[in-house]
Amino acid sequence: MAARRSAATRAGSAPSTSPTASRSTSGFLDRLVEAGLAYPAFETGEELGEMRAAAQARKETYRYRQREDYDREGAHAEMRRRDASGEPYVLRFRMPDTPVHVTDAVLGEIEFDQQHTDDFVIRKADGFPTYHMAVVIDDELMGVTHILRGQEHLNNTPRHVALQQHLTHEDGTPFRTPVYAHMPLIFNPDGSKMSKRDKDKIVRKAVQSEPEAQARSLAHISQTDLDAWLADKTRQLPPASLLRLAAEFGLELPEIDVEDFRRSGYLPEALCNYLALLGWNPGLKNDDGTDLERFDKPFLCEHFALERIGKSNAKFDREKLLAFNQAAIAALPAEDFAAALHEWCERYDTGLLDALGERFVLAASAAQPRIKTLSQCREPIAFALAAAEEIRFDDKAVAKALHKGEPNGLAVLAEFRESLASIEPFDPEQIEAAVKAFCESREIGMGKLAQPLRVAITGGNVSPGLGETLGLVGRDGVLARIDRCLRDCVPA
RNA sequence: GGCCCCGUCGUCUAGUCAGGUCUAGGACACCAGGUUUUCAUCCUGGUAACACGGGUUCGAAUCCCGUCGGGGUCACCA
Structure with a gap:
């Protein structure tokens, strides 16, 4: 993700990620060599290392340059000799001695002084073209019109542009220079570059x-x-x-690849929305005057434009992504959320599917408004995944909800227990109605019954809505838990 | 170190190209209230930034120069 290289092609063919032009580069290479724009070089890696070290010692930046007294005839003779004998050598591109101008859709006009880029290798000793050579040829052959990539590639661009300006097709047609757009880099919260590594x-x-x-x-x-x-x-x-x-x-790995975000339970639309906003924004306002920053893919497709891409690097803010994801989850129709969660479980947590069985849809509706990622789905319904005997009563919750106040929580619980039998069917709606009716008839606030129930069912004072909470446990489960609570939570 | 890019709240950013309407707006996070049967949600309010120094100008976040800071890149890797 940190390397956001993508390419738009004129013919609509797939963008290349690993250039395959190796076999078809020889003609281009030959024409370059004939024109003197590329030349054979015979230094060994060792020699280059020494030259580099020597430059370093003189506090200079090492750059490979064709020697003033380069003997073209001799070099070409040596090249032919090595071709015949199979001895290796490399081909280098002679950088033009005029500055290279790069027009970038994001950064504008940039001038690179040729002094600072050297005569780089375009064909390695093993006969394969280097990356620089391969991309330029590949992109040209595929009709690539736009190159969007990370800013880390900016310094490669003068090489590519110079190559484009000197490379020709067999019939002499020159290469085109595509539109370049270098995008800001994405950083981790600690300021390091976000990397797939x-x-x-x-x-x-x-x-x-x-x-x-x-x-x-x-x-x-x-x-x-x-x-x-x-x-x-x-x-x-x-x-x-x-x-x-x-x-x-026991290590926690950060999410980097799209698959990582999927596993962590982020919705595609939320990730896409957040990512689009990192380094770009539509520059539009909502009706209430706030900036428009929540949008879907159709909106993005319609409004995205290179011109509004920012120039400065951005830190990846997981808090904000989380907020976007929570909103996206909450915005889903209940059925769609259940489907999304089910799909996630099939992939990453089939155990939950087994444990929930027919209760899945109810569990999903209980979890939906309370989670920020799909992977948090067990948390709000954890009580329903445990057996009655496994519930541990929280002392503070017990004291507050069951022991204090008038009427006493335990007493209310005991009394409400008797009305459970008449709830039919035992679903969230009827449960809520029964709870409400009970409180009204006793003239007590909802909390007077709700909190004791929560403690009895979950052990604590936090849970989804009462209908969902009791519904997930089932009538028998509720009775069992209330009985256990009545027995175990009497004041000391 | 050379070269290149960048610099507005803690973070992402609007505003910069066409200087005044910016006592700098929004989002996320945070803090304080409120609604709600708990939680979550939701609502209201709040804290918080133009890196620094010069210059141009009646007027600069916006234009120019310098400084400082951050990042990228310097391969027979891609």
């Missing part, structure tokens, strides 16, 4: 800090893979392995 980073650190553990229970990962992953911080473990390792070490 963040999760690996956390787990790697934990594994490294506990050497004994490395040999312990990591059987699901081969030693070779583990060592490689431990040694290379750009390497990522498969998601399943990572999740398992995190669990073994």
Whole structure:
């Protein structure tokens, strides 16, 4: 997600993420070499390292440049010799000696002095084109018209533009330069760049800090893979392995990938809305004068425009995302919410489905207004998932709801118990009605009955609506819990 | 360090291009009240920002310069 590269194509074909132009680049390369815009270079990695170190020692920034006395004839002869013998060498692009101008839809006009970008490699010793070469050719061949990517790529753009200005097709047609739009980066709350590697980073650190553990229970990962992953911080473990390792070490991983947010119970519309607002806004007001920031995908499609993308980096605010998600959950029609929750459970918590059985829809309606993410769905109905004997009565709640006041909570409970039998059917609506009727007939406030009931059913003084609370437990369950409460919660 | 980008409440931002209507608006979070059978929701109110210094101007959050701060990037990786 941190690397938001996407591309719009003229032909409507799929954007490329891993350029596959390797086989078809040779013609482009040849024309560049013939024109002297690319040239073979024979330094070894070691030699380059030394040159770099030497520049460093002189406190200069190292840049590879074609030598003043570059012997083209000799170099080409050497190139042909190596081609014949199979010895490796690289091809470099000669950066033009005029500044490169980049027009960015977000940042505006930017001038890059060619002095600061070197003659970069476009074909590696292994014969494959580098990323820079491959994307430019790939995008051109696919008819890409817009390139939206993270600002981290801004410094690559002069290379790409320079390449576009010098590359030609077989028939001599020049390359086009697509519209570039560099988007602000997304940061973690601590200010570090939000990265797909963040999760690996956390787990790697934990594994490294506990050497004994490395040999312990990591059987699901081969030693070779583990060592490689431990040694290379750009390497990522498969998601399943990572999740398992995190669990073994008791680590909480941040949500990074879309799948992470799905697992955590965020609704697609909420994530999409929040993300769209990070670095962009429609610039419109609601009727009450507040900024318009809650919107759906059709709205986004209609109003999104490159011009209103911000330039500065943004921190990813989970609190606000949570608020958006809570609102999105609350806004769903009950049936839709139940369906969404059911789907989530099928994927991540089938145990809850089994435990709830036919009570699922009722549980969903009880949870809907009280949760911020689908993954919190067990919390508000936890009492209904426990057996009557497992309910632990909270001392404070018991004292407040059952022992204090007049009439005494226990007495009200005992009395209400007798009217349970007549509630028919035993559903939220009838339960609520019965509770109301009971209170009116005794001329007591709703709280006088509601709170003792809550304590009896859940052990505490917080629960969903009474109808839902009692309904979830069922008539027999309610009777059992009231009896247990009446027996166990008498004042000392 | 070189180069590039950025700098409005704690966070995301409106306002900046076309200087006055900005004693700087909204959202999230936070605090205080209120509604409600608890919780959640909902309603009302509140705390809180133009990084700093010069300049231009009758007037600057808005234009210019400098400083400071943050970030990105400097590979035969993508």
